[in-house]
Amino acid sequence: MSAGALPGFRDFYPKELAEREYVFRAWHAVxxxxxxxxxxxxxxxxxxxxxxxxxxxxxxxxxxxTDKGGREVALRPEMTPTFARMxxxxxxxxxxxxxxxxxxQLFRYERQQKGRLREHFQLNVDIVGESELSADAELLAVAxxxxxxxxxxxxxxxARVSDRRLLSSLLAAWGVPDDAVPAAYAAIxxxxxxxxxxxxxxxxQAGIAEGTASAILEAVVRSDIAELRAAHHxxxxxxxGLDRIEAYLALMDAHGLRDWVQFDxxxxxxxxxxxxxxFELFDRKGEFRAICGGGRYDNLLRDLGDTDLPAxxxxxxxxxxxxxxxxxxxxxxxxxxxxxxxxxxxPVKDVDVVRLATELRGLGASVEYAFxxxxxxxxxxxxxxxxxxxxxxxxxxxDGQRIVVRDGAGAGFVSAVSNERTLGDVLGDTLLEPGDLxxxxxxxxxxVRPDFTVRTEA
RNA sequence: GUGACUGUAGCUCAAUUGGUUAGAGCACCGGACUGUGGCUCCGGGGGUUGCGGGUUCAAGUCCCGUCAGUCACCCCA
Numbered sequence: 218m219s220a221g222a223l224p225g226f227r228d229f230y231p232k233e234l235a236e237r238e239y240v241f242r243a244w245h246a247v248x249x250x251x252x253x254x255x256x257x258x259x260x261x262x263x264x265x266x267x268x269x270x271x272x273x274x275x276x277x278x279x280x281x282x283t284d285k286g287g288r289e290v291a292l293r294p295e296m297t298p299t300f301a302r303m304x305x306x307x308x309x310x311x312x313x314x315x316x317x318x319x320x321x322q323l324f325r326y327e328r329q330q331k332g333r334l335r336e337h338f339q340l341n342v343d344i345v346g347e348s349e350l351s352a353d354a355e356l357l358a359v360a361x362x363x364x365x366x367x368x369x370x371x372x373x374x375x376a377r378v379s380d381r382r383l384l385s386s387l388l389a390a391w392g393v394p395d396d397a398v399p400a401a402y403a404a405i406x407x408x409x410x411x412x413x414x415x416x417x418x419x420x421x422q423a424g425i426a427e428g429t430a431s432a433i434l435e436a437v438v439r440s441d442i443a444e445l446r447a448a449h450h451x452x453x454x455x456x457x458g459l460d461r462i463e464a465y466l467a468l469m470d471a472h473g474l475r476d477w478v479q480f481d482x483x484x485x486x487x488x489x490x491x492x493x494x495x496f497e498l499f500d501r502k503g504e505f506r507a508i509c510g511g512g513r514y515d516n517l518l519r520d521l522g523d524t525d526l527p528a529x530x531x532x533x534x535x536x537x538x539x540x541x542x543x544x545x546x547x548x549x550x551x552x553x554x555x556x557x558x559x560x561x562x563x564p565v566k567d568v569d570v571v572r573l574a575t576e577l578r579g580l581g582a583s584v585e586y587a588f589x590x591x592x593x594x595x596x597x598x599x600x601x602x603x604x605x606x607x608x609x610x611x612x613x614x615x616d617g618q619r620i621v622v623r624d625g626a627g628a629g630f631v632s633a634v635s636n637e638r639t640l641g642d643v644l645g646d647t648l649l650e651p652g653d654l655x656x657x658x659x660x661x662x663x664x665v666r667p668d669f670t671v672r673t674e675a
Numbered sequence: 676g677u678g679a680c681u682g683u684a685g686c687u688c689a690a691u692u693g694g695u696u697a698g699a700g701c702a703c704c705g706g707a708c709u710g711u712g713g714c715u716c717c718g719g720g721g722g723u724u725g726c727g728g729g730u731u732c733a734a735g736u737c738c739c740g741u742c743a744g745u746c747a748c749c750c751c752a
Contacts, residue, residue, distance in 0.1 A: 221743085224742095224743070224744090278750075278751080294751095294752070295752055296752090297752095323752060325751080325752065327750075327751085328676080328749095329744090329745095330745075330746065330747080331745075331746070333751090333752085337752070339752060341752095510751095510752080532752055533752095534752060536752095591705095592708090593710050594710070594712075594713095597710090597713080598712095598713065601712090601713055608712095610710085
């Protein structure tokens with residue numbers, strides 16, 4: 218077996234590229250519908266851009282090397298640092314709020330597994346310079362509308378949302394000491410995966426009373442706003458956090474997406490820089506990794522540089538989304554073929570075929586024909602194989618040539634055209650809508666031989 | 676980085692449990708036939724059985740290593 222792509226990297230054959238483009242089109246369409254502008258940055262950045270906030274251990278997960286100029290560089294593992302750098306550089310000049318999106322290819326040196334390669338494309342959508350809750354709702358709406366654009370329904374996908382501020386105020390209300398908060402976050406993050414006693418034990422070792430730990434995990438699993446309000450309403454920070462979540466859910470309702478959203482305190486997000494509402498999208502069956510994750514990171518720009526602007530954003534990878542679409546039968550499998558495939562029978566000359574092809578191409582149609590002409594049936598097979606919408610057969614007659622248009626799907630003859638009119642004459646400028654071909658042919662009855670009836674068969 | 680499982684044609688799988696020259700379907704290429712059509716028939720190219728070593732008269736099959744894939748952990752995009 219010959220060597221394939223490097224581990225964790227993908228070859229995109231036409232079929233795979235068609236699938237990728239399908240997802241990209243959905244991303245572009247939704248981002249633009251919400252008024253986001255596309256940007257991009259370099260795939261290679263200074264290593265320091267990533268180590269500054271994350272520390273040196275991140276280097277083990279990066280594709281990094283020393284370039285010929287002695288610079289320490291890395292392939293970008295995420296887009297946010299690049300985004301932050303670009304925004305910071307022109308922070309004063311940019312119209313606020315900044316609403317940008319990007320489709321970067323990201324790289325990470327890690328052992329691959331399901332839904333996780335060493336390279337992927339990710340839709341990044343970010344808003345900078347807006348602290349209003351409506352921006353948080355708009356951001357999640359973009360992510361969910363992508364799901365809808367791809368044909369997924371509320372039965373397929375759920376958005377789980379939480380709020381870092383609310384969770385930390387709840388932990389304070391439960392009496393969790395400050396130095397035990399990270400351990401509590403870690404346990405809460407794993408509440409769906411690890412056995413409850415194990416998590417309680419970990420929290421106990423971090424200095425949280427066993428009874429409190431159990432109560433916290435139970436409350437997190439329930440994530441019942443009314444219950445939380447009843448239990449902790451006297452604490453202003455908690456009441457404020459609950460108000461905010463309810464207002465957020467009301468906004469999602471206004472977006473027509475309330476059914477997709479579920480309040481879930483167990484959504485913590487690994488990244489430390491989130492400061493407010495955070496969310497993750499999952500398939501409801503729980504077969505795949507998170508489809509998308511994001512939230513508010515109001516302090517990141519300040520911490521990364523000298524710009525202090527509130528910000529929020531999400532990343533959505535093409536790998537998990539692609540797996541989900543394929544599993545649900547929502548990934549278009551047929552590649553779009555050419556509009557016309559010209560098949561010619563001897564002794565029709567090659568130059569006549571090329572002239573016809575050129576004429577059709579001039580009208581904006583995509584056209585293919587056999588370079589090495591075989592039998593008519595062979596050319597027809599080639600046309601079917603090319604998934605052509607229509608097969609144009611050029612056949613010799615005693616007094617010239619006759620053109621027969623055949624439905625590429627095998628539905629039957631569509632039209633026969635005598636040599637006194639060119640196919641372009643008949644089809645005219647409606648070629649851009651091949652589906653209307655039959656209409657055009659009916660409008661030109663002289664071009665249709667009486668004994669050829671248009672047929673459609675099952 | 677750690678662990679488990681799996682590697683035979685582009686794809687899906689065979690190969691009488693260690694026994695001749697590793698086969699089939701699909702796909703691809705060529706030919707025949709039919710100018711109401713994706714059929715049918717004939718033929719062809721494709722494999723160092725992931726790679727390397729070992730045991731044996733004999734290895735696709737057993738053992739070791741390595742690489743790759745899958746999954747989990749770690750971590751997160």
